[in-house]
Amino acid sequence: MTKIALVTGASRGLGRNAALNIARRGGDLILTYQSRGADAEAVAAEIAAMGRKAVALQLDTGGVAGFPSFAEGLRRVLRETWHRETFDHLVNNAGHGDHALIADTSEAQFDRLVDVHFKGVFFLTQALLPLIADGGRIVNLSSGLTRVSAPGWAAYAAVKGAVEVLSIYMAKELGGRGIAVNTVAPGAIETDFFGGAVRDTPAFNTFFAEMTALGRVGVPDDIGPMIASLLSEENRWVNAQRIEVSGGQGI
Secondary structure (H helix, E strand, O other), rough: OOOEEEEOOOOOHHHHHHHHHHHHOEEEEEEEEEEOOHHHHHHHHHHOOOOOOEEEEEOOOOOOHHHHHHHHHHHHHHHHHOOOOOOOEEEEOOOOOOOOOOOOOEHHHHHHHHHHHHHHHHHHHHHHHHHHHEEEEEEOOHHHHHHOOOOOOOOHHHHHHHHHHHHHHHHHHHHHHEEEEHHHHHHHOOHHHHHHHHHOOHHHHHHHOOOOOOOOOOOOHHHHHHHHHHHHHHHOOOOOOEEEEEOOOOO
């Protein structure tokens, strides 16, 4: 049976790349987006051109109150598109960056980071648990900044650290259903994350490249294949792990 993966924040960046790599391995996709519907539909079209199925759905991963209705809409899509009641893989990728020193971080900045990167991951997964097939997989996205510190990223790194701990507890509690849960922690990547800072700011790019053993920052194609591989049978015994994909950043 074809595996179905739901990737949040799949209209751009790492989410888009992960979705395309999952499709290349023969999977079907449910793509979520917050506001970039046209971009998400373009990704769905790319996947359809590979001979796979893909559906794009709107979702604010920081809006917990909307999760029950999203789950009901997802249930309808699964029935109508795949004639199934469940999907197999959940990739909690959606997120944003916010850079501020601890002394300058506002409560609103902090709350939004918690809502999207931690509270949203916790409660979206909770809402979708009845729809995830036994034997499925969950991949949560963290950051290399939970291991290597850089001024201004304290709040962002802290909520990503919380996700890493949450992943371990998910693995423990969902193990009885055969669901494996892992965390992927990318290093600095050239995407439009945080306004494309790593991609478009030479000084920023150089800063991270110089602290990386392989001498460059990453690109989406360094991350998407790793995520896709964690969902495959060849990695079925990998569970409760934090896997950093950073080219040796900060070693």
